[in-house]
Amino acid sequence: MSVAEDLETPLVLRSDADGIACLTLNRPKAYNALSLGLMAALQAELDAIASDRAVKVVILEGTGKGFCAGHDLREMRARTDAAFHEQVFAACSKLMMSITELPQPVIAKVHGIATAAGCQIVATADLAVAADDTRFGTPGVNIGLFCSTPMVAVSRAIPRKQVMEMLLTGEMIDADTALRHGLINRAVPEAELDAAVSEMAGKIASKSPLVLKTGKAAFYRQLEMPLAEAYAYTSKVMVENMQARDAAEGIDAFIEKRSPKWTGE
Structure with missing residues (x-):
């Protein structure tokens, strides 16, 4: 063409x-x-x-x-x-x-x-x-x-x-x-x-857009790191993720046996 x-x-x-x-x-x-x-x-x-x-x-x-x-x-x-x-x-x-x-x-x-x-x-x-x-x-x-x-x-x-x-x-x-x-x-x-x-x-x-964004970025970044550095980095990511509204909503929904309502925050 x-x-x-x-x-x-x-x-x-x-x-x-x-x-x-x-x-x-x-x-x-x-x-x-x-x-x-x-x-x-x-x-x-x-x-x-x-x-x-x-x-x-x-x-x-x-x-x-x-x-x-x-x-x-x-x-x-x-x-x-x-x-x-x-x-x-x-x-x-x-x-x-x-x-x-x-x-x-x-x-x-x-x-x-x-x-x-x-x-x-x-x-x-x-x-x-x-x-x-x-x-x-x-x-x-x-x-x-x-x-x-x-x-x-x-x-x-x-x-x-x-x-x-x-x-x-x-x-x-x-x-x-x-x-x-x-x-x-x-x-x-x-x-x-x-x-x-x-x-x-x-x-x-159907998943939280915030969690998808967080996880994808962390996945590629940690791949290039030495093992100890990767664990230190992803631990920080997990801490930040735990502070998100969607993490609280997702965990509460799991405990309460209901479907989560994501806000992307």
Whole structure:
């Protein structure tokens, strides 16, 4: 798909219901390749959602035959200067960091293929559910472009030997393998994908938004800490969490055997 075609239609579609925002990559003819335009549109949506108290969960999905085929190679070859390439990879890195730093949990809803930066999105998302015929890969080595930036997320999601095999051979893996490696949470028949993701998102959306925000931020921060430091940090997080209205409400509701009423405070 050309840049001109990109400008004729929304590159990211958004729909909201019951505290769940669904963001859909919308370049189906290009397997939702991450053009600069698409990344900018997705970044804008994530930035808006970050401060939207009505949104408790985000679902990322793609239109057409595949989730995301990675970067737009036609766009990358149309501009060969290093400055443009720096712009592309900086935009992509910012996008991945935004997914991780977003207060709301992000679920990748994957079908067809998720390759290179598309696989990176799956690995970056907090959770991922895929149709059981989905294929995943970091095939850059096949075209002379090692998947160095996708490697950052994928190597943090699956074991070292498995990710090195993906990176060095460029071969695709199926959904069952991705599940065994820990790249995705579930693999379901494609006909059940919508229901499986909706069920997962609904369960998460029923929780306190304050607790979701607190827990997600603490999870990623403590991962990079030494063990003793991680315990000291998370102990402080627990103390702060205990002072929240939602913690008091949740504990009281548990003791009183009733459903909690969250305020997000």
